[in-house]
Amino acid sequence: MKQTLSLIAFVAAIPAFAQETRQLDAHEHGVGMLDIAIEGTTVAMEFHAPGADIVGFEFKAESDADLAALDAAIATLRSPLDLFVVPGAADCTVTEAQAELESDEENEDHGGEHKDDHAEDDHDDHGHEDHAEEAGHTEFHAEYRLTCDNPDALSKITFAYFETFPNAQEVQVQLITSAGARAFEVERDTPILDLER
Numbered sequence: 001m002k003q004t005l006s007l008i009a010f011v012a013a014i015p016a017f018a019q020e021t022r023q024l025d026a027h028e029h030g031v032g033m034l035d036i037a038i039e040g041t042t043v044a045m046e047f048h049a050p051g052a053d054i055v056g057f058e059f060k061a062e063s064d065a066d067l068a069a070l071d072a073a074i075a076t077l078r079s080p081l082d083l084f085v086v087p088g089a090a091d092c093t094v095t096e097a098q099a100e101l102e103s104d105e106e107n108e109d110h111g112g113e114h115k116d117d118h119a120e121d122d123h124d125d126h127g128h129e130d131h132a133e134e135a136g137h138t139e140f141h142a143e144y145r146l147t148c149d150n151p152d153a154l155s156k157i158t159f160a161y162f163e164t165f166p167n168a169q170e171v172q173v174q175l176i177t178s179a180g181a182r183a184f185e186v187e188r189d190t191p192i193l194d195l196e197r
Contacts, residue, residue, distance in 0.1 A: 028050070029050050029052045029053065029167075030050075030053060030167065030168065030169035030170060031050070031053075031169065031170045031171070031172060032047065032048060032049035032050070032053060032161075032168060032170070032171045032172070033047070033048045033049075033171070033172050033173075033174075034046070034047050034048075034084070034171050034172070034173045034174075035047075035173075035174045035176070036173065036174070036175045036176065037176040037177070038151065038154065038175070038176070038177045039177070039178060040151065041147050041148050041149060041151055042145065042146070042147060042148075043092065043144075043145070043146040043147075043148055043151075043154070044143075044144070044145050044146075045080065045084070045142075045143070045144040045145075045146070046141075046142070046143055046144075047077070047080075047140075047141070047142040047143075047144070048139055048140070048141050048142075049139060049140050049165075049168065049171075050137075050138075050139050050140075051101065051103075051137075051138035051139055051140065052167060053165055053167045053168040053169075054073045054077070054140050054165050054167070054168075055069045055070060055073050056069075056167055058137060058138045060103075070101055073101075073140065074099045074100065074101065074140070075099075076164060077099035077140055077142045078097045078098070078099045078142070079094075079097070080094060080097055080142070080144040080146070081094060081146075082160060082164075083159070083160055083161040083164060084157050084158075084159060084160070084161060085157065085158040085159075085160050086146075086148070086154055086156075086157055086158075087153050087154065087155060087156065089150060089153035090148045090149075090150050090151060090153040090154045091148060091149040091150045091153075092146045092147065092148040092149075092154075093146065093147055093148075094144065094145075094146055095145050095146060095147050096143070096144060096145035097142070097143075097144050097145075098142060098143045098144075099140060099141070099142040099143075100140070100141055100142075101138055101139075101140055101141075102138065102139055102140070102141050103137065103138040103139075154195055155194070155195055155196050156192055156193060156194050156195055156196070157192070157193040157195065158191060158192050158193075159171060159186050159191040159192070159193065160191075161191075162188045162191050168188065169187065169188050170185055170186065170187050170188070171185075171186045172184075172185055173185070173186055173193060175195070
């Protein structure tokens with residue numbers, strides 16, 4: 001149990017470190033990041049992808065169509081087993097799923113606290129549009145927790161994510177298990193991650 005908590009805590013710390021790194025180096029369009037920790041029957045996942053990969057733009061959404069695209073994307077990202085498909089034999093269920101849009105503007109103006117949906121649209125911008133055009137970086141962030149009753153059957157993950165989001169080209173994966181940490185690159189043309197290799 002203690003090891004489970006330490007692995008889950010470790011995977012929870014990865015995005016914070018990665019976020020600090022990404023703020024120094026702009027994210028790469030077409031490339032998402034997925035951190036996975038598997039311990040016992042628990043699977044914890046953290047996912048980040050550039051806004052351009054998910055909705056096709058990174059500017060501040062103002063039109064009804066753009067706002068609707070963001071809402072639809074967030075709803076889709078809240079269904080992890082539709083995007084990252086595991087073998088049915090693993091008998092996995094989603095116990096937690098969150099998704100939101102983050103931007104450089106929010107990181108600077110709100111001390112790193114991120115808002116779900118579009119609440120930031122209601123405050124007086126004071127020139128934030130110009131700043132957003134200069135920074136121009138938004139990304140989607142999702143956190144998942146699964147319970148898999150037969151974790152030994154977690155032999156692969158099929159990335160239906162690429163079919164859902166045509167602008168996505170690659171996902172960099174960090175996998176943490178009791179056996180250690182491994183890194184993978186999953187690409188659009190070979191969208192299957194073999195967890196047994």
